[in-house]
Amino acid sequence: DQARHYLERVVAGTAHMGQLIDDLLTLSRVTRAEMNREAVDLGELAREVDAALREQYPQRQVQFRVATDLRVYGDRRLLRILLTNLLDNAWKFTSPRPEAHIELGATELEGETVYYLRDDGVGFDMAYADKLFTPFQRLHRSDEFPGTGIGLATVRRIVTRHGGRVWIEGEVNTGTTVYFTLLGRRGDDR
Secondary structure, three states: OHHHHHHHHHHHHHHHHHHHHHHHHHHHHHHHOOOOEEEEEHHHHHHHHHHHHHHHOOOOOEEEEEOOOOEEEEEHHHHHHHHHHHHHHHHHHOOOOOOEEEEEEEEEEOOEEEEEEEEOOOOOOHHHHHHOOOOOOOOOOOOOOOOOOOHHHHHHHHHHHOOOOEEEEEEOOOEEEEEEOOOOOOOOOO
16 A cells, blocks of 8 residues: 555656646747747637636636737737636636636726736735746645646746736735736737
């Protein structure tokens, strides 16, 4: 029994290490990949990512609202990675709720389009907000919420490559909102 326990720990550790290596490779590729800018509908990409998450977690009850007219100018592949990381986090951190609510939208702030992904999950203490975009920094134990701590660092690199900025707001047991900007305005075809 003890040997089986050790073997299970080794297998779990190996799986976690494999995921960590994959996440680090993604982070590295995001930094070096050539940008292919085009008009992209963030809402369409987000609905595709959401559909994949629904297939992966069919037992979950998640209400996902997407605003209309979320056209941006950017690299479709990188923006899909950005939305995958953000939506995966939203699904993960709303998992304790019987019915979760996630929203993707945009607003104007001082003449700039700001996109946001909001959830009603477990949230976090804003005193630690500056740590969240640093690789390997986690605010929750991995046995509570699995992950490697690379996702938001990847998001930051993608937003930075698009000439934007990213920040996060949250409140414990209330939820989290991730805000980001991208170079150019919505629907910009440059």
